[in-house]
Amino acid sequence: MTHGDIIGLWALGLAILALVLHVPLTMLAHHYLPKVEDYIASYSRERLTKRIAKLQHWLEQLNDPQYFEDIEWKFRERLFLVMYCFGVGFVIQAGTLFLATRAVPNSWFWKPPSSLPFSNHLPEYAVAFFLLGVWFAGRNMFESASLKPSKRPKLRLEIQAQIDALKVKLDEF
Secondary structure (H helix, E strand, O other), X not given: OOHHHHHHHHHHHHHHHXXXXXXXXXXXXXXXXXXXXXXXXXXXXHHHHHHHHHHHHHHHHHHOHHHHHHHHHHHHHHHHHXXXXXXXXXXXXXXXXXXXXXXXXXXXXXXXXXXXOOOOOHHHHHHHHHHHHHHHHHHHHHHHHHHOHHHHHHHHHHHHXXXXXXXXXXXXX
């Protein structure tokens, strides 16, 4: 077994481990991140007041109906952006497949000159647009969690409890 094979096996093992562990680690991070932020903020009076102000601002946003209307519009705009990225990726992929299989006769449209910056890298551009679409879709879904009306009262109560606990720590300083 060569050195390259060993590195390849380690890379494969690391990739499989990342695929298996990314969901539970994301769930843990989502659950424990506010607690870690509160713990870090509790070392300083300034950090504690900044953390309380940040949470109060978020609570005010959750109580404002205009905030949710703005989020809904951003959500819709990002959905269009996701669809455009996927659409451009599909068009590039179709063009690449037509060129690769020689399904169309040679012409200036299907055989762009090599001086153009995109002519030799069509598959890379297709992959880039697909990855952009997936990234925007994931970001959109992450930020859409607060749009669910049934979660809003629970989220408000959790933030208010967090603010109260931090105020108690602030009074101890």
